[in-house]
Amino acid sequence: MRASLLGLVINLFLALGKLVAGVLGHSHALIADATESLGDVFGSVIVWRGLKIAARPPDPEHPYGHGKAEPIAAAFVAVLLVGAGVGIAIQSVHEIASPHRGPAAFTLVVLLAVIAIKEGLFQSVNRVGRRIGSAAVHTDAWHHRSDAVTSAAAAIGIAIALIGGKGYEVADDWAALFASGVILFTGLRLLRPAVEELMDRSPEPGLVEKAVRVAEDRPGVHRVEKLLMRKMGLYYIADMHLEVSPTMTVFEGHSIAHGVKEAVRAALPQIVELTIHIEPARPGTAPARGERAQAPR
Incomplete structure (x- = not known):
């Protein structure tokens, strides 16, 4: 959140500076750039608010938490980028067809300073987005790069x-x-992962495979029959179907499920909710390593 707030404050000052310089220096490109930067400010507000909402704990109305606010914010900012790209294109075509004065020399100095600051912001915010795995912060970083x-x-x-x-x-x-055109392309590229997260696309295979390995290493587990996982903001929610011996009691099956849940969440702390369904092992299916150990009594 600090990265987004920092971007918000800096973007606001840069946008106002470019707008004033563009008007005084008769540079329509600089005015258009300032308009896009004001969109950055609005986008940063949306990202910051989305992260604030996503961090809220579950409540009776939202038992799975508020994590979806994060990709919603990312999608909104991406759409904002697309809109800015289209708007700047229309304005540019209009200015090309209309005779006007050339820009003042000081506008070039202003832009060179802006480029250096924005690239520094991109590098800083992008590192934060990668570290915490946030689509919204990552999108906000690329907003700086597009600017x-x-x-x-x-x-x-x-x-x-x-x-x-x-x-x-x-x-x-x-x-x-x-x-x-670059802005439009960036917006469309960033919109896709946000929409996919909203549609509960499965995470990267490595995360699912590791969860399966951890579960199947537990004593009494015949095998993982199914594992469904989806991203909820910065975290993941999973549903796992475990096969155990059909002769087990309910208590034994529950004990195995509890052990698997603790082991998976310890190995993969990004999985904050894991629901386990116990099923009887089907004849002919190969057992996992965990079944070789004796189930808890």
Whole structure:
């Protein structure tokens, strides 16, 4: 959350700075870039709020917690990026078709400073997103990168306009048009994982396989017949079907399930909820290693 709040404050100052510089320096590319940065501010607010909600504990109305708020926030920010890309493209085409003054030289200095700051923000926030496994924070990081790309494109356009002089005023508008395509692509790329998480796509195979190995190593477990897992914000919720000896008592089966649950959650703390269903082992199925040990009595 600190990373998102830091991005929010810095984005606000950068957006206002670019907007003022764009208006005073007659740079439509810089004004468009400032507009996109204001979208960043709004996006950071959404991410921060989404993480706050996702961190809430379960309640009677939300027994599985509030983790879905995190991918919802990520999807919203991604859609915001797509909208910003389309909006900047439309504005750029309009400016290309309309004669206007060239940009002032100081706007280039402003953009170079913005690029350095935004790239630093991307690296910092992206590290946090990878460390905590947050789609929303990761999306917010790429929002910073897309803003840096927009600013870089605007800087190139302004530089060409300044060097070329009369007749090259539209160079910054062409650069902004190019940047809008990058922003649009980034938004669509980030939208997919957020939507997949909302649709409860299975996590990476390695996580599922490790949970199965831990369970099947427990005494009394014939094998894991089925394991369903889904991401809930920063954590995972799983449903596991265990096969045990059909001659076991209910108490013995319950003891095995309890041991498996503790072992899996200890080995994989990101699994915060594990529901286990006990089934009788079917004839002809190969037993796991755990069944070789004696079941608890």
